Amino acid sequence: MSEGLVQIGEVAERLGLSLRTIRHYEEVGLVVPERTPGGFRLYSETDIGRLALVKRMKPLGFSLEEMRDLLVITDRLAAGDEDPSLVSRLQLFERAVADRAERLREQLAMAREFAEQLRRQRLQAAATSNAGR
Known part of the structure; x- marks a missing residue:
């Protein structure tokens, strides 16, 4: 095996991705x-690193095309491309991630509130049934 290269099983283990998912990302051109x-x-x-970036984008609802676009931007910046449009496109992704994170925080707050409401109802029901014995 070439120096510094690892097989798919080790990648899957390191990133917590399935072999099938990694193969899919190869099929759609996100990693070669x-x-x-x-x-x-x-x-x-x-x-x-590319697969780790895709893994972070997936739960935020980014499309494969958006993932591909961000990978092109990060590849070009890493290669020293100084095109100013790359930085502005990267800023758009940064804003999109912040917006999506805020929506997730709001959803989490609603879920916690709902869980607490259910807990109170369960405790009230248990108290009522115990009082009736």
């Missing part, structure tokens, strides 16, 4: 691992 002559996938640290 090297291949051994025998066809085994080998992932670089850059590939692993």
